[in-house]
Amino acid sequence: MMDFGFTINKSSRIDLDRFDKAGFDKLAKIEPDVRKCIACGSCTASCSAGQFHRTSVRSAILSIQNAKENEAVELLKGCMLCGKCQMTCPRGINIRHLILSILKFYGTK
C-alpha cells in the first residue's frame, strides 16, 4: 500500500438519522422538562463551573439530540450542583435533576 501522505478527512456533519430516540424518550420519562429547553443560554451564562471549564446544560441537551451522547457527559462532568442555572431558567426546568439524570443515564456507557 502506497503512502500518499494524506487520508480521507472525517466528516464533521451531524447525522440526525443516528439519533437515539428511544434513549431520549427514556430520559424524558425521568425528567420530562428536558423537552422544554429553548436554548436561551441562561444556564451556561450563570454556571459557576463554566467560568473555568466548559460546562453547559444547553449544549449537553443539544449534543444528546445530535446523537453525540459522550459529548453531553463531558460537558456536565464539571457541574458542582450549585443550582445557579435553575434560578435563571425561564422555562422552570429542574436543571440539577436533569444533570444528574443525564449523567446517570448516559454516563455509565
Added chain:
Amino acid sequence: MEKNVLIIGGGPAGLEAASILQKSGYSVTLIEKTDHLGGHLAVWDRLFPKGQSAEELLYRLVDNLGPVNCLLNTDIQSINVLDRSFSVILSNGNILLADAVLLACGFDLFKAEKKEEYGYGIYDNVITNADLERYFQEGDGGRIINPKKIGFVHCVGSRDEKVGNLSCSKVCCATAVKQACEMKQRFPESEVFCFYMDLRMFGRYYEDMYLEAQKKYGIRFIRGRVSEVSEKGDKTLLVKAEDTLSSKPIMVSLDLLVLMAGIRPSASGRRVGDMLHLMNEEDGFFSTKDSIYSQQKSDIPGLFFAGAGTGPKTIPETLNDARSSALEIDRYLKSNFPKKK
C-alpha cells in the same frame, strides 16, 4: 338615496366590512374574482393558536352578510376616479358608480418553486403549508402516506434577498408550529423537525403553543436554514441544514418536507392598484395614508384598504382592520355627503 360602497375582494376582510357597512345602512356590492367566498380562509383547515375551525369562522362571516350583493367570478375591468365617486366597469360588463371603494384583495402565497434548492414541484414529498392545510381539510390525501419523519422549513420566500423579499411574513412561524402539532396528532409515532431562523411567536398563547409543541409532542426545533434538499432512490428526502447552535452541518432523511410559503402582495390587487395609480412601499404592499395613524386610508379620498393588502396579518387583525375600515368609510360618506334635512 343610500350611498353605495364597492368592496373588491371576498376574503375575511371584505366579508366583515361588507356586513358592517350593510348594517349601517349602505348599499354594498362585493365582487370576488374566484368562484367562492373566503379567500385563503376557505382552503384552510384550522387556525392558531387554539386550533379553531376555519370553516366555522367562514360560515359566520358569510352568514352575517345578509342582503349584501355578492358577485362571484367577477373582476375589475377598469376603474376611474371621478370628482366624488368611482366609475367602475366590471368584467361581466356591468357599470357601477361607487361613492366609496374598499380594496380588500388580500395576499398571494409565495410560489415555492422559485426556491429551486427545495425542489417543490420536482420531488414528490415536498409540499407547502397550503398543500398541508388542504390535506387536513380533505381528511386523506394520496401524497401523504404515513410519514415517519416530517420536516417544516420556516421562511420560504420571506426574509430572502435572493427572491426579492426582505420582509418577514409574520404568520408562518405560528402556522408551522400549529401544523407540526397537528401532524403529531395525526401521526403520533412520527418524528417532527422544524428548521427555523428565528421563531416569531408574538401573539397571545403562541408561546404556549410552542411549549406544547416541545413538551407534549416532542417536536425538535433546529435553529438553522435548510440549504439543500435531494431525493434518494426510495423517494425519501435528504435534507441538509446547519445546526447553528452547535456550529455543525446537519443532515437528516425525511419522508415529508413542508415549506412555509410566505405572504406576498396579491397580483390581482396590484393590478387594480395600478389602474388607480396607487403607490406601493418597498416591500410591495400598498402605501397607506399614515403607517401609524391611518392604515385604512389611501391617498385617494374615498378609497380604503382592509386586510393583507397593506401587509401580512393574522385573522383577528384582519377582522379588526376590516371593522376600522368600515368605520372610516362610514365617517367619510357621512362627512362628504351630509344628509339633506
Added chain:
Amino acid sequence: MIYEGKQKIWSDYQKDIPDDHYFYVRSCIRQAFFPASEAAFLDITRNKLGRDVFETEHHTTCGGIAYHCDVIPQETSMTIIARQFALMHKYGYENFVCSCVTSFGLYCETLETWREFPELKEKIAENLLKSCNLEFAVPKVLIHSSDLIYKFRSRIAGQAKYKLVDKNTGRPLRVVEHIGCHYSKMFPSKGVGGAEYPYVLIGMIDAWGGEIIDYPERRHCCGFGFRQYFIQSNRGYSLANSNKKFESMEPYEPDMIITNCPGCSYFLDRWQYVIADTQKKTYGKNGHGIPVFTYEEVAGLVMGYDPWDLGLQTHMVGPEPVLEKIGIDYSPDAKYKGVGGKDIGCPECPACLK
C-alpha cells in the same frame, strides 16, 4: 420525481449560443491530462460539423490556477484575460469559447467586475497597452465548450455510430453527470439549466441515448478548487469530497461518469485509485471503478473514434467496461501503442483497481 418541474427550470435558464465563428482557448489541465479531448473537440466541430473554430498559438493560460491559489492578484489575471480578448479581437472574432470550466468562471467574473466597475476596465486597458501594446474588446458571446457540444448534440447524435446503450441488454447506460462548480454556481444565469439542476450534460446524455442518475450529492463539489490540494497534507480534504460523492452514487450502480470540468474528470478518476488503494474499495463491479469521461471523449466515442486515439489509455480507471457495453470496436493490444505502432510504455497497473 416530477420531471415537468425540472423541465420548467431548464426552460428558465436557456442560453443564447451562436452557431459558428468561435475563438477557442485551451485549458491547462485538460491539455496535460486528457490530451485528446481538445483535439477531439476541434476535430468534431471543424471537420465533422463544419464550423469555424479558430485557435491561435499565441494564446495563454487565463491565470486561473495562480489566481485561485492567491499567487497572483486579480488585476494580473484580468490583464492576462484582456490579452486573450485582444487576440480574439485581432483575429476578427466576437464569440469566445473556452475549454476549462474554471476559466469560464473567471472570464464571467472578470466581465461582471468590469461591468460593475468601468474604471477598473479602463485601468486594465492601460495595463495591457503598456505591457503588450494590444487593445482588447469584450466578446459579444462567452460560452464554454460544453455549451457548444450541447448545442450540436442532436447533430452529433445524427452522425453517431453508437448510442449510450448497453448492447447486451438493450438498457440505456446509467450515467452520472457532474458539472464543474465554476460553470453555473457563481452565475446561475450563465449556465444552461441554472445552478440547481444544470442541463448542459443532461441534454447531451439524453440525445445520445443514456439514462441520467440523480443522486443526493449531485451538486457537491468534487474537491478540486486548487488552494486546498496543492499542499499534500491538505489533500485529504479534497479526497473526502470526492469520496462523499462516490458513496452517494454507489447505490444507483452507475456505468459511467461524465463531467465538463477538466479538474473534476481528473479528480474523480484519480481519487478512485487512492480510495481503492487505501480503503480497498472500488465502486464499479468486479473490482473495476466507475470510468470517468470528459464530454468530448464521449462525443468522440459515440461518433466512432478509436478509444486509444481519444486518449482513454491515460485514464486511471480503465474504460473497457463501458467500451464493451456500448459495443465499440477496439483493440486491447493497441492500448499502449502510439502513432505508427510505437510503444509508449505501459504503466504499472495498480493491483487494486483493474
